[in-house]
Amino acid sequence: MKVLSAPISKKDIDELEVGDLIEVHGYIYAGRDSVLPKLVRLGHDNRLGDLNISLEGGVVFHSAVSIAGVGPTSSNKLEIESNMVPLSKMGVRLHIGKGAIGDDTIRGLADHHAVFAIIPPVSALLTSLVVEKEIVAFPEEGMEALFRLKVHGFTAIVAAAKGKSIFQD
Amino acid sequence: MSKEISKKIAETLIKAGTTFRADQMDAYEKAIVSETNERAKWVLETILENAKVAQDTASPLCDDTGIPHVLIEIGKDRCLSGAVMAAIQEGIAAGLRAMPGRPMALRGDAIQRLEQSGGIDGDAGAVLPAPFLIKSADENDVLRVHILLYGGGPAIRGQVKSVFHKHCMSVVIDEIVTLASEGVSKLGCTPCTLSIGIGRSQFEATALMMEAQVYGKYDIQNDLEKEITSRVNAAGHGPLGLGGDHSVLATFLRVGSQRASGVRIVSIRPDCCFEPRVASLEL
Numbered sequence: 001m002k003v004l005s006a007p008i009s010k011k012d013i014d015e016l017e018v019g020d021l022i023e024v025h026g027y028i029y030a031g032r033d034s035v036l037p038k039l040v041r042l043g044h045d046n047r048l049g050d051l052n053i054s055l056e057g058g059v060v061f062h063s064a065v066s067i068a069g070v071g072p073t074s075s076n077k078l079e080i081e082s083n084m085v086p087l088s089k090m091g092v093r094l095h096i097g098k099g100a101i102g103d104d105t106i107r108g109l110a111d112h113h114a115v116f117a118i119i120p121p122v123s124a125l126l127t128s129l130v131v132e133k134e135i136v137a138f139p140e141e142g143m144e145a146l147f148r149l150k151v152h153g154f155t156a157i158v159a160a161a162k163g164k165s166i167f168q169d
Numbered sequence: 170m171s172k173e174i175s176k177k178i179a180e181t182l183i184k185a186g187t188t189f190r191a192d193q194m195d196a197y198e199k200a201i202v203s204e205t206n207e208r209a210k211w212v213l214e215t216i217l218e219n220a221k222v223a224q225d226t227a228s229p230l231c232d233d234t235g236i237p238h239v240l241i242e243i244g245k246d247r248c249l250s251g252a253v254m255a256a257i258q259e260g261i262a263a264g265l266r267a268m269p270g271r272p273m274a275l276r277g278d279a280i281q282r283l284e285q286s287g288g289i290d291g292d293a294g295a296v297l298p299a300p301f302l303i304k305s306a307d308e309n310d311v312l313r314v315h316i317l318l319y320g321g322g323p324a325i326r327g328q329v330k331s332v333f334h335k336h337c338m339s340v341v342i343d344e345i346v347t348l349a350s351e352g353v354s355k356l357g358c359t360p361c362t363l364s365i366g367i368g369r370s371q372f373e374a375t376a377l378m379m380e381a382q383v384y385g386k387y388d389i390q391n392d393l394e395k396e397i398t399s400r401v402n403a404a405g406h407g408p409l410g411l412g413g414d415h416s417v418l419a420t421f422l423r424v425g426s427q428r429a430s431g432v433r434i435v436s437i438r439p440d441c442c443f444e445p446r447v448a449s450l451e452l
Contacts, residue, residue, distance in 0.1 A: 019208065034285065064232065067293065068271035071232035074322055074357040099357030100410050118409050120212050121358045121442065122219035123232040142289035143272060155215075157208060157411060166411055 001155075007057025008093045010113045018164050022117060024094070024154040028059035029136070032073050034144035036060070036083040039137070043090045051137050053146075055091040061119075061154075062097035066143035069127030072119050074099040081105055088114035096156055100167045110163040117156035118166075129153055171256040177450055178260025182237065182316050183268045185448035186229050189220040193418075196387040200360065200415045209413025213360070216408075216442050227268075230443040231358075234270040235318030237261050237298035240383055242306035242313040249303070249312065253452070257301075257314060262294035269293050302376055311451060315383045318446040323361070326352035327438040329371045334433050341367070341433055342393065346400045348437050353401055353416050358441035360408050362387075363397060363420040366436045369428045374436035377423040382438075382445035385421025394420040408442070421445075 004012060006026035016022070031039060042048050048055065062080055063070045075081055075097030084095050085108030095109070095116045109116060119126070132150035139145050159166045189197075197217045204210045223230045239257065243249050264270075274295035277287020299319075306313060332344045349363050364385065366377025390398070397420040407413025427433060 021211075064271065064273075066232060066271045066273075067269045068229050068234045069232040072357070073233075074325070074355075076355065076357075077325075097357075098409060100355065118357075118411065120215045120219070120409060121231055122215055124223035124226065124228045124230060125215070125219045127228070127232070128222070140288060142291065144289070157211075157409075159411070 004094070006059045007054070008059065009057060010093070013093045013113050013115055016115050016158050016161050018158055018161050018166050020158040022156055022158060024059060024096070024156065025152060027148055027150050028061050030061045030063045030065050030070060030147040030149050032062050032064055032144055033077055033079040034141045035138050035146045036087070037079055039146060040083050040086045042137070043086070053136060055087065058092045059094040059096065060087060060092050061149070062095070064143040065133060065147040065149070069123040070130060070149070071121045071123035071126060072096065072098040075116065076101055084116070085109065085112065088112035096154070101160060101165070106160045106165050107163050109160060115158055116160040118159045119154060119156040126154065171252055174253060174256035174452060175260035175263055177452070178257050178314065178316070179264035179267060181314070181448045181450045182261055182264030182318070183227065185316050185446045186234050186268050186270070186318050187223050187227050188448070189224070189230070192387040194220065196418045200418060204414050206407055206411070206413035208411040209407045209415060212408035212411060213415065229268055230446065231320060231441070232271055233320045233322070234265070234268060235320045235446060236296065237265070238317040238319055238379065239298055239301045240315040240317070240379055241301055241303045242311060243303065244306040244309040244311040246309040247312045254301070258298070261298050261316070265296055266292070266294040270296060272296070302379060313449060313451050315447055315449045317379065317382060320441050320444060322356055322358050322441050323438050323444065326356045328352065329374060329434065329436045332433045332435050333431050335431070341435070342396065345397055345435060345437060348435070349397065349401045349439060350404055352437070352439040354404070354406050354410070356439050356441065357409065358443070359406065359410065360415045360418045360442055362418055362440040362445060363401070364438045364440050364445065365420065365422045366425065367423070367427070368425040368434050368436070371434055371436070373425055374434040377425045378436040378438055381421035381423035382440065383447055383449070384423070385419070385445070387419045390419055391422070394422050397422070
């Protein structure tokens with residue numbers, strides 16, 4: 001088990017291999033279909049700092065956040081997967097979700113020192129590991145707003161790294 | 170009377186969303202023992218641990234608490250009034266608020282709802298159930314309500330398809346295996362349970378699929394169900410697509426009346442690793 005604390009360095013990411021189990025600690029972002037395209041647009045407009053958002057070394061968890069808890073949604077949804085590489089260009093090192101992603105995305109992540117990890121959709125367990133949560137952008141999206149979470153020990157498995165993936169095994 | 174019905178319905182919905190069935194728990198325990206892939210074994214153990222935590226704390230198995238679906242069975246000696254229907258609706262809303270369900274009802278007119286541009290209702294109880302399915306019961310004196318919670322992932326990967334059977338069962342089964350394999354490979358939350366209905370129309374096939382979720386048993390599988398499970402598992406996608414022996418835990422197949430025709434209508438839903446989330450009560 002490799003323990004990672006956000007923000008994560010390029011060096012730590014470059015040491016990860018497909019199939020590694022990782023344990024994630026610290027502040028991460030949670031967002032999905034509605035908000036990830038908006039987050040990328042904010043980055044393109046150089047407005048991330050206005051909202052106190054820093055993506056360098058960041059972690060993005062593909063999840064809604066609601067009173068029912070947290071849990072990964074399918075990362076291969078169009079509006080999620082298509083924004084993984086742009087977010088990696090902006091500094092995101094670790095994308096956490098579920099489901100198989102495409103070869104182009106896998107290569108794009110590798111080009112920007114980023115990896116994709118799959119986390120079991122175990123909401124009862126995951127929710128118990130969230131120690132802080134706050135909305136940082138797009139509150140009008142409700143459970144699909146961009147949240148900042150402080151997590152204590154999310155356990156996931158590296159599914160795509162260095163241009164390789166678990167789906168090609 | 171109505172308040173008592175609503176209370177029981179709310180409790181039943183919460184049970185559906187927070188509790189594994191006994192045969193489902195057993196299916197996971199057996200899968201853990203027989204799984205040969207260590208990554209897959211870790212996923213299965215984590216899902217089972219989650220189920221135990223959810224049950225102990227009465228918290229949702231999954232944060233996608235699902236869209237309520239209702240199947241009612243009624244015997245010929247019972248009646249189902251508008252007041253009882255309203256009490257069931259109220260019980261569902263109360264159950265969603267108490268569980269708590271995920272607030273995911275969209276506000277606005279048809280276009281706003283389609284575009285998701287009218288905002289999200291913050292009330293978990295605003296998530297309305299799908300239209301109820303009502304069928305005759307075999308017993309005379311029974312009014313039985315089954316509540317199911319449908320998550321979004323399986324809704325993306327589910328399909329209804331016309332199959333030209335060429336008067337050969339294996340053609341239908343082959344097509345089911347093809348459809349199921351495609352859905353399972355893309356569904357993020359596996360191992361799944363394949364729920365399948367075969368009928369004369371898209372509506373009937375999907376109603377039968379829902380019946381399969383209610384009546385299917387993990388520990389009682391007929392030869393066709395075993396064959397479908399085995400053939401889909403042979404691809405080796407495994408839990409969460411990480412490889413392994415258990416992409417599918419079981420298949421629940423319901424074959425209804427068929428028409429004299431060259432076509433069979435197949436409705437197939439790859440239920441996620443927590444589904445079918447179903448609980449039942451008698452009123």
